[in-house]
Amino acid sequence: MSVTIRPAQSADIEAMMAAERSAAELFRPLPQWAFIADDAIMSAAQHAALIAEESEWLAQDGAAVAGFIAVRRHGDEWHIAELSVAAEHQRRGIGRQLIVAVADCASRQGVRxxxxxxxxxxxxxxxxxxxxxxxxxxxxxxxxRLRAQMASEAEHGLPLGSRCAMKFTLL
Incomplete structure (x- = not known):
């Protein structure tokens, strides 16, 4: 499946928010996590800030925004803050393509x-x-930083035991 991966722009914010909301619907059938389908998503202001930092990319399938990835830059580490693929575009390798694009960009910038x-x-x-x-x-x-991230998630209703931190080594 071929999509175009490109830096996100301000004009894409509404479509990225719709993709994230659509992706969150996948949690609805899971009783313990169904609340995520109705929980808050990234705000327009958060998207705008990440776009200004050149830290958000999207996957475009024709005219449709199929998904996006947002990272927070921390020196030689980048943290994937959000990866969302709209429900109708899932299981087509789009998430993988977004991660590969970010990993390539990060590698070129010396991120480890x-x-x-x-x-x-x-x-x-x-x-x-x-x-x-x-x-x-x-x-x-x-x-x-990751301890603080997981503590913040726990404060927002995601029990620590249900979550984990992961890494992908680039260099």
């Missing part, structure tokens, strides 16, 4: 690894990322 936090046991979360080459970071090896 990508990190993310995700659900341990949701099939399209940690198991998916493992298939792409990400490794779970043992709790004792978490950086202060």
């Amino acid at each position: 690894q990508l990190t993310l936090t995700t659900f341990r046991n949701v099939p399209w979360n940690a198991p998916y990322y493992r298939r792409l080459g990400f490794e779970t970071i043992p709790t004792v090896e978490l950086s202060a």
Whole structure:
């Protein structure tokens, strides 16, 4: 499946928000996580800030925004803050293409690894990322930044035991 991966622009914000909302619907059938389907998504202001930092890319399928990836830059590590593929575009390799594009860009800029936090046991979360080459970071090896990220997620209703941090080494 071929899509165009390109830097996101301000005009794309509404479509990216719709893609994230669509992707969140996949959680609705999971009783423990159904609330995520109705939970907050990235705001227009958050998207705008990431676009201004050149830290957000999207996958375009024809005229449609199929998905996007947003990263937060932390020196020689980039943290994947959000990866969303709209429900109607899933299972076509778009998430993988977005990650590859970001990894290529990060490598060219001397970034040594990508990190993310995700659900341990949701099939399209940690198991998916493992298939792409990400490794779970043992709790004792978490950086202060990742510890703070996971603590923040717990404060927002995502129990620590349900989440893990992962890394993909680039260099």
